[in-house]
Amino acid sequence: xxxxxxxxxxxxxxxxxxxxxxxxxxxxxxxxxxxxxxxxxxxxxxxxxxxxxxxxxxxxxxxxxxxxxxxxxxxxxxxxxxxxxxxxxxxxxxxxxxxxxxxxxxxxxxxxxxxxxxxxxxxxxxxxxxxxxxxxxxxxxxxxxxxxxxxxxxxxxxxxxxxxxxxxxxxxxxxxxxxxxxxxxxxxxxxxxxxxxxxxxxxxxxxxxxxxxxxxxxxxxxxxxxxxxxxxxxxxxxxxxxxxxxxxxxxxxxxxxxxxxxxxxxxxxxxxxxxxxxxxxxxxxxxxxxxxxxxxxxxxxxxxxxxxxxxxxxxxxxxxxxxxxxxxxxxxxxxxxxxxxxxxxxxxxxxxxxxxxxxxxxxxxxxxxxxxxxxxxxxxxxxxxxxxxxxxxxxxxxxxxxxxxxxxxxxxxxxxxxxx
Amino acid sequence: xxxxxxxxxxxxxxxxxxxxxxxxxxxxxxxxxxxxxxxxxxxxxxxxxxxxxxxxxxxxxxxxxxxxxxxxxxxxxxxxxxxxxxxxxxxxxxxxxxxxxxxxxxxxxxxxxxxxxxxxxxxxxxxxxxxxxxxxxxxxxxxxxx
Numbered sequence: 325x326x327x328x329x330x331x332x333x334x335x336x337x338x339x340x341x342x343x344x345x346x347x348x349x350x351x352x353x354x355x356x357x358x359x360x361x362x363x364x365x366x367x368x369x370x371x372x373x374x375x376x377x378x379x380x381x382x383x384x385x386x387x388x389x390x391x392x393x394x395x396x397x398x399x400x401x402x403x404x405x406x407x408x409x410x411x412x413x414x415x416x417x418x419x420x421x422x423x424x425x426x427x428x429x430x431x432x433x434x435x436x437x438x439x440x441x442x443x444x445x446x447x448x449x450x451x452x453x454x455x456x457x458x459x460x461x462x463x464x465x466x467x468x469x470x471x472x473x474x475x476x477x478x479x480x481x482x483x484x485x486x487x488x489x490x491x492x493x494x495x496x497x498x499x500x501x502x503x504x505x506x507x508x509x510x511x512x513x514x515x516x517x518x519x520x521x522x523x524x525x526x527x528x529x530x531x532x533x534x535x536x537x538x539x540x541x542x543x544x545x546x547x548x549x550x551x552x553x554x555x556x557x558x559x560x561x562x563x564x565x566x567x568x569x570x571x572x573x574x575x576x577x578x579x580x581x582x583x584x585x586x587x588x589x590x591x592x593x594x595x596x597x598x599x600x601x602x603x604x605x606x607x608x609x610x611x612x613x614x615x616x617x618x619x620x621x622x623x624x625x626x627x628x629x630x631x632x633x634x635x636x637x638x639x640x641x642x643x644x645x646x647x648x649x650x651x652x653x654x655x656x657x658x659x660x661x662x663x664x665x666x667x668x669x670x671x672x673x674x675x676x677x678x679x680x681x682x683x684x685x686x687x688x689x690x691x692x693x694x695x696x697x698x699x700x701x702x703x704x705x706x707x708x709x710x711x712x713x714x715x716x717x718x719x720x721x722x723x724x725x726x727x728x729x730x731x732x733x734x735x736x737x738x739x740x741x742x743x744x
Numbered sequence: 745x746x747x748x749x750x751x752x753x754x755x756x757x758x759x760x761x762x763x764x765x766x767x768x769x770x771x772x773x774x775x776x777x778x779x780x781x782x783x784x785x786x787x788x789x790x791x792x793x794x795x796x797x798x799x800x801x802x803x804x805x806x807x808x809x810x811x812x813x814x815x816x817x818x819x820x821x822x823x824x825x826x827x828x829x830x831x832x833x834x835x836x837x838x839x840x841x842x843x844x845x846x847x848x849x850x851x852x853x854x855x856x857x858x859x860x861x862x863x864x865x866x867x868x869x870x871x872x873x874x875x876x877x878x879x880x881x882x883x884x885x886x887x888x889x890x
Contacts, residue, residue: 358844394847399809404847424847433801443846451846458842488800492791543791545830604832656834708837743841 356404359391360743362456370733373726374719375463375471376413379735385413386737388454390423403427410454412471415509423454424479438484438498444477445496445537446551447595447610453478460606460654460664461701462715462737467648467668468595468612470724475508477553477593480533492543497536502555504528511560514586514618516726518640521582521622523564531557549597558588562620582624582636589617589643604656613674614646642685647674660705670695672723691731694721713739773823773876778862778884780871784808787888793828796872798839799849804870813861813873814852820876828874828889 364386368379376383387410394404408423410416426440443451447468452458463471482500489495504510511525533556539549563583592615600607619641624631631638652666672693676682679690686692701715717735777793779785784806788796795801802810815821817833825831831839840851855861858875865871866883879886 356844356850360845390845392845392847394844394850396850402849406845406847426847428847430802432807433795433803452842455842455845458838458845488795492795494800541794543794543830601831601835603826606835656832659834662834705834 354397355393355395357391357393358744359389360455360457360741361387361389362739362741363387364456364462364737364739366735366737368733368735370730372722372729372733372735374724374735377726379413379726383413385411386739387411387418388456389418390454392423400430401427402430408454412474412509415507415512416475416505426484432487434487434489436486438486439482441479441481442484442498443479444498444535444553446477446535446553446593447612448549448597448599448608450477450551456713456739456741457711457743460662460703460713461652461666461699462713462739463699463717465610465648465650465652465666465668465699466695466697466724467650467670468610470648470670472509472513472724475505476502476510476555479503480535482533492541494539494541495537497534499532499534502530502533504530504558504560513724514560515562518562518564518620521564521636522566523562523582523584525560525562527561529557529559529561530555545601547597547599547601549595551595551597553593555588555591558591560586562586580624580626582622584620584622586618586620589615591616606654607652609649609651611649612647614648616646617641617643644673645675647671654701662703662705664701664703666697666699668695668697668699670697670721670723689722689731691721691723693723695723695725696720709742709744711741711743713737713741773820775820775824775827775874775876776879777824777828777874777887777889778865778872778879779887780865780869781883781885782869783872783885783887785887787890789890790828793889794830797825797829797836797852799843808870811868811871812852813864813871814854815858815861815874816854816856820858820874823876824874 365382365384366376366379366386367382368374371380373379376385390406390408392404392406394402396402405425406423407420409418409420411418422441424441424443426438426442428436428438430436445451449459449464449469453464453469453474456462480498480500480502482498484496484498486496487494506525506528515524533554535553537549537551539547541547565581593612595610595612597610598608619639621639622637624636648670650666650668652664654662654664656662671677672682676693679693682688682693683690696719698718699715701713703711703713705711715737719733719735720731722731777788784804792801796810796812804810822833825833825836829836843849855864858877861873862875862879862884865873
């Protein structure tokens with residue numbers, strides 16, 4: 325069904341292009357075409373897996389690509405579509421999707437309207453998460469841009485308003501719907517919490533979402549911004565089937581099926597951002613909080629007493645404020661060479677930096693509740709179209725890692741990108 | 745753990761060392777901001793020029809669409825970006841790549857020389873550009889920057 329929906333949108337948008345283009349006598353020369361391909365490699369030490377399953381063995385399942393078409397059939401009207409695909413281990417697997425596709429009418433500098441599928445304006449880098457060549461580092465700081473949530477934060481299907489106000493304040497707000505993939509990072513992460521029950525996501529639903537960003541650009545290179553993103557009515561339908569273990573006091577081979585609807589209270593996230601650019605130097609810092617309140621009532625084919633005896637919980641959930649922040653620096657040493665660094669901290673619970681409450685609640689080591697990351701990067705622009713990057717991470721903590729075998733570990737990545 | 749805790753400060757010191765002891769050489773070019781003769785605005789503020797070249801201002805005061813142009817590279821281009829947009833050429837290119845790949849806009853049309861740029865601005869209603877060659881006041885108007 326998702327493939328048909330994708331095809332429909334692509335055909336509809338091409339038609340949307342062609343009609344006004346034909347009406348005003350546009351030709352192919354009036355259509356701008358751009359694209360990029362990025363291929364990366366990631367390796368983690370201490371048998372840790374992060375971002376990509378089996379990254380401890382080294383993995384090339386780490387790439388992005390996109391192709392976009394845009395045109396301006398009239399002075400105030402523009403439209404475009406971008407098709408994109410990415411692979412991050414088991415997530416997405418290069419499935420082509422409509423990354424954005426919208427029409428934009430600019431009434432005045434202080435007011436423009438957009439409609440369609442739009443990238444969510446959030447923080448300094450959310451809209452360009454997949455676009456490797458616009459930043460120094462390969463991986464964005466997990467504290468503000470956790471890859472778990474990449475697709476959840478990608479795009480809204482709806483309407484948006486934007487503009488620049490007196491005092492050089494700019495705003496961008498949007499409202500609509502969000503498609504959460506059943507095989508994405510968010511569902512993957514939540515399924516890992518219920519790994520003992522073997523539950524997978526069969527469906528997702530969101531009632532509505534809205535996002536907004538307010539930014540001030542000073543005349544001396546400083547940019548300050550505040551962003552907010554809310555998902556309301558987020559549900560995941562989950563189910564799993566298996567067989568009871570032989571040690572149970574029940575016959576071997578007895579099927580066990582569990583299901584439930586994982587519900588979120590409104591998922592609210594905000595980010596405060598600052599960036600300073602002076603000649604070849606770029607400094608940035610961001611702070612984010614994620615309000616997470618979710619629960620699932622678990623139903624099984626066994627009676628309540630047997631379920632309890634077997635340790636199958638009737639309800640799983642938690643309420644927490646995830647917290648993250650980072651500071652970064654980048655400097656273009658030579659025309660083709662830029663080096664950068666960032667330090668990032670992420671905590672599952674902003675009131676539990678020690679991890680003691682986390683350990684008491686989940687029975688896992690304290691360091692599973694945080695991720696502290698020192699990243700050092702180097703970028704070399706081979707030509708205007710090609711860039712190559714390498715980077716290393718020294719990490720303390722296993723939060724958001726696939727496995728939790730060690731507290732201190734390292735991650736190395738390399739990436740090559742072609743863009744036009 | 746000593747090497748971990750010292751690594752980041754050492755790297756930061758190296759970056760700041762480059763920033764302090766390898767400054768960007770001073771630019772000696774005089775840049776003229778020029779516009780098509782029929783453009784309504786008689787002058788522009790620094791912020792307005794910056795917003796034009798970052799795609800945030802796309803209309804003149806009489807609501808005519810702005811067509812903004814740039815040089816493909818060179819000292820004049822670098823000086824204009826530093827003085828009026830607050831970015832290096834790389835940062836400017838990066839900014840427009842973000843806009844392109846989020847659907848928020850297209851970069852300025854670029855020209856290989858002052859002469860080619862001035863010719864385009866003179867023929868294109870609502871166009872703005874810049875040059876380090878003194879402009880011909882009969883073809884384009886020089887826009888003072890406040």
